[in-house]
Amino acid sequence: MTHSASQPTRRELIKWLASIPFLPLGAMATSAALVGCGDDKDQSIAPPINPAKLKSATFTPMAAPTMANPAAMAMTAVASAMVVTWDDSSKTEYKLAHKTFFKTGDSVDDLNGGKILAGGYFDIHNKKIMDISVPGKERHFFSDCPDGSSLLTVKDAKVAGVVGNTVFAVVQFEYATRDLAGTDMYGKLPSPIAVLTLDQDPKTGHLKLVKYHNVDTSSAHGLWITCGASLSPWGTHLSSEEYEPDAFDQGIGTDVETLQAFSKNLYGNAATANPYNYGHMPEVIVNKDGSGKIVKHFCLGRISHELIQMMPDQRTALMGDDYTNGALFMFVADKEKDLSAGNLYAAKYTSELNESSKGQIQWIHLGHATSKEIDDLVNVRKLKPQDIMDSVKEDPNDVSFTQIILNKKTLWVRVKPGMEKAAAFLETHRYAALKGASMAFTKMEGTSVNAKDKVAYSALANIQDSMIRDHAAWRKEYNVAFAKTVKAGGVVAHDMAGSKNDDLGKAIQSDWVPYQSYMLLMGEDISADSDPLGVGNTAHPDKIASPDNIKFSEALRTLFIGEDSGNHVNNYLWAYNIDSKKLDRLLSCPAGAEATGLHAVDSINGWTYIMSNFQHPGDWNGLHVKVKDQLDPLIRANFNDRYSAEVGYLTADPVAPSVEKKKA
Numbered sequence: 001m002t003h004s005a006s007q008p009t010r011r012e013l014i015k016w017l018a019s020i021p022f023l024p025l026g027a028m029a030t031s032a033a034l035v036g037c038g039d040d041k042d043q044s045i046a047p048p049i050n051p052a053k054l055k056s057a058t059f060t061p062m063a064a065p066t067m068a069n070p071a072a073m074a075m076t077a078v079a080s081a082m083v084v085t086w087d088d089s090s091k092t093e094y095k096l097a098h099k100t101f102f103k104t105g106d107s108v109d110d111l112n113g114g115k116i117l118a119g120g121y122f123d124i125h126n127k128k129i130m131d132i133s134v135p136g137k138e139r140h141f142f143s144d145c146p147d148g149s150s151l152l153t154v155k156d157a158k159v160a161g162v163v164g165n166t167v168f169a170v171v172q173f174e175y176a177t178r179d180l181a182g183t184d185m186y187g188k189l190p191s192p193i194a195v196l197t198l199d200q201d202p203k204t205g206h207l208k209l210v211k212y213h214n215v216d217t218s219s220a221h222g223l224w225i226t227c228g229a230s231l232s233p234w235g236t237h238l239s240s241e242e243y244e245p246d247a248f249d250q251g252i253g254t255d256v257e258t259l260q261a262f263s264k265n266l267y268g269n270a271a272t273a274n275p276y277n278y279g280h281m282p283e284v285i286v287n288k289d290g291s292g293k294i295v296k297h298f299c300l301g302r303i304s305h306e307l308i309q310m311m312p313d314q315r316t317a318l319m320g321d322d323y324t325n326g327a328l329f330m331f332v333a334d335k336e337k338d339l340s341a342g343n344l345y346a347a348k349y350t351s352e353l354n355e356s357s358k359g360q361i362q363w364i365h366l367g368h369a370t371s372k373e374i375d376d377l378v379n380v381r382k383l384k385p386q387d388i389m390d391s392v393k394e395d396p397n398d399v400s401f402t403q404i405i406l407n408k409k410t411l412w413v414r415v416k417p418g419m420e421k422a423a424a425f426l427e428t429h430r431y432a433a434l435k436g437a438s439m440a441f442t443k444m445e446g447t448s449v450n451a452k453d454k455v456a457y458s459a460l461a462n463i464q465d466s467m468i469r470d471h472a473a474w475r476k477e478y479n480v481a482f483a484k485t486v487k488a489g490g491v492v493a494h495d496m497a498g499s500k501n502d503d504l505g506k507a508i509q510s511d512w513v514p515y516q517s518y519m520l521l522m523g524e525d526i527s528a529d530s531d532p533l534g535v536g537n538t539a540h541p542d543k544i545a546s547p548d549n550i551k552f553s554e555a556l557r558t559l560f561i562g563e564d565s566g567n568h569v570n571n572y573l574w575a576y577n578i579d580s581k582k583l584d585r586l587l588s589c590p591a592g593a594e595a596t597g598l599h600a601v602d603s604i605n606g607w608t609y610i611m612s613n614f615q616h617p618g619d620w621n622g623l624h625v626k627v628k629d630q631l632d633p634l635i636r637a638n639f640n641d642r643y644s645a646e647v648g649y650l651t652a653d654p655v656a657p658s659v660e661k662k663k664a
Contacts, residue, residue, distance in 0.1 A: 055087045057556045059575045061584035064541045066533050067627060073535075073570055074634035076614065077588040078650065096586065100648030101196065101209040104173070105142045105640055111159075111197070111213040111290050118647075119143040119173050121189050124218050124266050129189060133181035141189060143173035144645050145615035148229025148307060149597040150237040153604060157288040161210040165200040165605050168286045170237035171597070171647060172226040177616045187254055188261040190222035193239065193282075197290040205607035207649055213291050215284060220296035222266045224278035225254075227322065228307030228446050228549055231599065233314045234337040237284035239294075240305035242322055244279025247385040250393060252406040252429065253279075253304075276378040276426050281305055283339060297339045298374035300331045301366070301428040307549075309447040309456065311496075311512035315342070318494070318514065320444040320458050323429070325406045325466045325473055327437045328444065328458065328494075328517075330363060332510045341370040344424060345502060346437035347514070349479035353492075358518040359479055361494075364437050365502040367424035374425045388422045389415045391430060404433035408465060408473040436503075440466050440480035443489075446598070448552040448559065449512075450578065456494040456514060459547035461564055462487050463522070487567055488523020488539035489546045491559070521547075521576065521583070525567070528626075536626040539567035544574055544583070549598030552578075555608065560586075562595030562612055569627055571595045573612050587650065590617040590638070591631050592624060597647075610650055618642045 062079035065072035076098060084092045102108050104119030121129040121141040131141045150170045157166040172193040176185045197211040217223050227242040246253030256275070263273030279302040286292045300308070304323040311318070314336040319329040333342035345363040353359025377383050385391070390401070391413045401412040406429050413430050415423045423431040433439045443461035450457070463486040466473040474481070495518075498511030524540040531537040539545035548564035557579050563571035573587040573595055589595050597613030618635035619642075620628050636642055 053087045054555065055085045057085070057558070058083045058577070058580075058582070059558075059584040059586060060093075062586065062588070064533055064572070064585065065570060065588050067535060067630065070627075070630050070634060072588070073591050073627065074631050075590050075638055076646075078586070080584065080586045082652070094652035096650055096652060098587075098648055098650045100646045101198075101207075102212075103640065103644045103646045104144060104146060105644045108209065108212045109161075111211045116212055116214060117142050118194075118212060119146065119192065120214070121176070121192055121265075122214060123190070123268070124222060126214075126216055126218070129265055131179050133179040133183060137180055139180070141176060141179070142643070143176050143192065144617075144639075144643050145174040145177065145596070146171055146613040146645055146647050147174040147227055147596040147615060148172045148237075148239060149599050149611045149613060150229060150231040151599060151601050151604060151609050151611055152231060152235050152237070152286060154235070154286055154288045157290070159197045159211055159290040162197065162199045164202050167198040167200045167207060167604055168290065169196040169198055169611070170194070170229070170284050170286065170292065171196060171613070172223075172229060172239055174227055174242075174596070174615065175225060177619065177642075187225055187243070187258045188265060190217065190262065190266040191224065191226040193217065193223060193226060193284060193292075193294070195284070195286050195290060195292040200605060200607070202605065206651070207609075211290050215292040215294055217294055220282055220294050221273070221277040223282060223294075224262065226282070227305070228596070229599075230307050230309055231601070232283070232310050232337075233312065235286075237286070238308055238310070239282040239284060240307050241279050241282065242304050242306060244302050244304060245275040247275040247427070248391050250391060250411065251409050252411070274378060274382075276302070276383070279303060279305065281308060281339070296371075298371045298378070299342060299344070299369040299425060300339065301329055301344050301424075302426050303329060303428050306445045307447065309449050311449060311510070312451050313510060313512055316510040316512040318447050318449070318456050318458075320447045321441065322443050322445055322461075324408055324442045325433070325439045326429075326441045326444055327432055327439050328361075328441070328514070329428075329432075330513070332508060340372070341368075343368045343508075344428075345508070346432040346435070348436055348503070349438045349440070349517070352479045352481055353517050354480070354482050355519060355522070358516045360516050361514055363500065363502045363508060363513065364432070364435050365504055365506065366428070366432060366435065367421050369421055369425050373421070377422050377426065383422060383426070385427070387416065388419045388427055389413055389430065391427075402434045404430065404439070405466070405473055405475060406430065406433060406439065436477075438478040438480055440475070440478035442467055445548045445564070446550045448550045450552050450559075451554060453578075454496045454512070456496060457520060457550055457552065457559060458492050458494065459550045459561070460489045460492055461546040461548055462489045486522055486525060487546070488525050488544065488565070490522035491520045491544070491547055491550065491561065492517050493520040528623075534626075535569045536623060537568055538623060539565065541568065542585075545571075548594070549596060549612075551598050551600040551610075553600045553602055553608070553610075555602040560598055560600050560610055560612075562598040564594040564596070566621065566623060569624060571614070573598070587612065589614040590635060591627060592619040592635065593617040593645070594619075612650065613645065613647055615645050616642075617645060
């Protein structure tokens with residue numbers, strides 16, 4: 001369409017567009033488009049004289065792909081829609097689809113004017129780490145596992161090549177599944193993290209990759225298994241380091257052998273990496289030129305960080321713990337927008353949490369520290385695990401030791417005199433268990449917040465082992481007691497309030513303290529033979545299975561849920577409306593892939609985006625016996641012989657619909 005002389009100026013048009021609360025709905029997703037996304041031609045839009053405002057949004061779900069269409073099972077499939085109801089009672093329906101930024105392993109434009117390998121690995125000196133496992137085929141290592149992502153803006157940003165609005169995405173890469181020889185590479189390479197400069201078309205909301213910048217992680221001693229992530233209220237990317245290396249090498253964390261391989265690739269020396277430098281919370285600050293810097297915070301506990309959720313007070317962080325015999329942790333910073341110092345807490349349930357009852361929470365104060373204090377303990381004083389505490393695997397028959405269970409293993413521990421702070425922040429799992437926290441959860445993954453209702457949500461990938469009454473890893477005093485295993489997991493909700501005290505009777509300086517938990521959603525285990533899709537699912541395909549990434553949209557009143565499931569052949573991205581209780585499937589990942597990187601942004605220059613990566617397509621196991629033979633060739637063709645994954649965004653089709661309203 002064309003503008004008439006009476007239509008608004010470009011300035012008026014952009015101002016109107018910025019007032020639209022959403023669309024195109026975007027997402028960092030993952031493969032060659034299955035559904036068309038329209039084109040990138042410049043399109044003019046005439047705003048209404050009285051633009052309507054969002055009243056509500058609902059989703060039209062897609063059916064799960066089946067072997068009737070194997071191509072759909074071998075890529076990211078989108079066949080869902082979003083229906084918007086405006087405050088003038090009219091409705092607009094948008095078909096959802098997705099576009100891509102790059103495939104890991106692609107050569108893309110570097111911020112400095114050269115080329116760089118997307119998802120490529122670099123050592124402590126920012127030199128390429130090479131895969132030399134197959135002579136004659138040497139190549140730069142790159143990841144097939146993009147994970148946590150953030151979409152953000154920076155004031156006065158300016159990057160060459162951007163012609164519209166400058167938007168940045170931070171994307172981290174968790175690990176590489178295997179080398180060219182097929183050797184398992186999990187945890188053996190330092191995780192890269194990148195800042196993407198994106199060009200946002202102010203008329204359509206389209207995002208286009210312009211530049212890629214690999215962030216120097218040397219100041220943070222490299223990064224260890226970066227998993228989920230979140231965006232802080234002050235516009236920084238809050239990363240994670242999962243499955244912290246066990247400094248005692250007693251089987252309650254990642255083993256020392258893996259740390260040594262990591263160290264060899266990072267430093268060129270297997271003995272250099274200190275386990276106490278990993279398992280922390282890194283923060284990425286994006287600069288206005290598209291570069292980034294990283295700060296690793298040592299005072300949020302050394303646990304299996306999946307991701308953290310900052311509360312609206314910009315001081316309180318709620319943290320999941322992707323671990324067996326893990327806990328719910330909370331950090332309250334001393335100052336707003338500053339995670340360099342604060343108090344660390346672990347939850348103790350004082351009444352039973354199960355399938356139907358609410359568990360009341362008492363917070364155990366583990367300690368206060370600055371990041372520098374703990375960093376100095378590791379890198380100046382160079383504390384060893386035996387300097388901090390005793391941890392043994394056999395009963396010492398000594399009352400000064402406390403028996404604990406971590407990762408389904410029984411240990412006896414005691415803290416060395418004067419080492420309580422070091423224990424709290426460097427041996428957090430052992431110390432929290434010793435202090436009586438409810439070390440009861442199995443794989444508590446992502447956490448998000450519904451600020452209006454003052455409710456937080458945490459994903460439980462599985463409900464098993466330490467959560468099941470009378471299991472060997474279960475402890476009655478933890479007050480988390482489910483009647484039976486649910487491998488499909490669920491989502492637990494936490495009601496929050498202020499004026500709460502810790503276990504010592506001291507006031508917790510936050511109005512966002514969880515005081516009770518209850519189950520919001522649960523999956524349903526089935527047998528592979530009873531799968532209604534006939535593909536071998538061991539969890540009901542119309543319910544969530546092993547939720548991992550979760551993000552809440554305040555504008556849409558919707559909890560978005562991404563799966564990391566060993567019981568859905570294709571993992572899905574779901575939308576759960578917390579008012580209507582309706583669960584809708586929005587997207588299906590390639591078979592054998594995990595849905596990762598979920599990030600919901602209500603508004604960037606008037607547009608809403610939902611980021612959702614995937615990783616390791618075609619990671620076959622016994623679940624895929626009915627589909628592997630037919631799907632494996634398709635997955636290999638789509639994703640570089642299964643060495644690549646794709647990063648992009650979910651959008652609407654057509655990309656730039658015209659919204660016309662009559663004057664009231």
